[in-house]
Amino acid sequence: MNVSSRTKGLVIILLAIPFLLFAQGEDEEWRERMKLLIYTPRYFGPNAFPISELRSGRIGTRWELELRGEYHDYTGDKTSDLFARLFIPIAHGKAGVEIAGVVTENYETTEAVKLERRAAETKPPFRCYGDVLIHSFYQVLRSDRWCDLMVSANLKTASGSRLADARYTDAASYWFDLTAGRNLLQNADGSAALRLQGLLGFYCWMTNDLVHRQNDALLYGFGMSAKLYNVSLAADYSGFYGYKNNGDHPVTLRTKFEYEIKKNIISIRFKHGMYDNLYDSYSLAYIRCF
Numbered sequence: 001m002n003v004s005s006r007t008k009g010l011v012i013i014l015l016a017i018p019f020l021l022f023a024q025g026e027d028e029e030w031r032e033r034m035k036l037l038i039y040t041p042r043y044f045g046p047n048a049f050p051i052s053e054l055r056s057g058r059i060g061t062r063w064e065l066e067l068r069g070e071y072h073d074y075t076g077d078k079t080s081d082l083f084a085r086l087f088i089p090i091a092h093g094k095a096g097v098e099i100a101g102v103v104t105e106n107y108e109t110t111e112a113v114k115l116e117r118r119a120a121e122t123k124p125p126f127r128c129y130g131d132v133l134i135h136s137f138y139q140v141l142r143s144d145r146w147c148d149l150m151v152s153a154n155l156k157t158a159s160g161s162r163l164a165d166a167r168y169t170d171a172a173s174y175w176f177d178l179t180a181g182r183n184l185l186q187n188a189d190g191s192a193a194l195r196l197q198g199l200l201g202f203y204c205w206m207t208n209d210l211v212h213r214q215n216d217a218l219l220y221g222f223g224m225s226a227k228l229y230n231v232s233l234a235a236d237y238s239g240f241y242g243y244k245n246n247g248d249h250p251v252t253l254r255t256k257f258e259y260e261i262k263k264n265i266i267s268i269r270f271k272h273g274m275y276d277n278l279y280d281s282y283s284l285a286y287i288r289c290f
Helices: 002-034 111-117
Strands: 064-074 077-090 095-109 132-142 148-156 173-186 192-206 214-228 231-242 250-261 264-275 280-289
Touching (some): 192 231
Antiparallel strands (some): 064 077, 095 132, 148 173, 214 231, 250 264, 264 280
């Protein structure tokens, strides 16, 4: 009986060896492929390298909870996702904290895009989720006569999934920026206004390059916004300029329409990607203010 048990155990071990070797080979194959990934916006999904949103330069005083459905279109890549955001004002708008990120993402690429990005799959084999983004804001100057100045520190965590498909980098990035905004026109009660705003900053992210472990970029943006009672419109031209010149020069032209009624906001956005930002993006959001 003991001999039979030992024989069975030996047979199981011998049968398991090929599977163990195969799994090890797959792991080694993926590790080698991972070295070929290019950690820049051009060769990753639409949410891997967020471009800092151009804000008004004035920190809000209300809590905001947002749910946004997005669709990103690029030849060879169709992506949809659900985005969530929570903004918390501090000291009546003197500072603020925001937590945001893609809750779930679905995508389908062609074989050509898969090969170009050195990805493993064309579709997610299981649920794909994005990085958690943490933003902090501080109001440096608040002046109707001169301008509003706001600084922000931003962190993209390494919590996103599907590095194998070049969707998220599994590496942290951070950026700092200074935003300035000034009303060009405004009526007495503030119900109508035309505003100019711009930002300048520094953007940095970790890569898989063993020699140059990070890429540094100049962050920039400028645009205008208009408000008339409950309706607001905004447009901006923003991006960043990395120093490696390997697909790290993304630019986006963004437009936004919002309508607010009783602290409920409906937001419609369109983003046109240029240079190393390959996607056109459409979104519809509901924002609840408190």
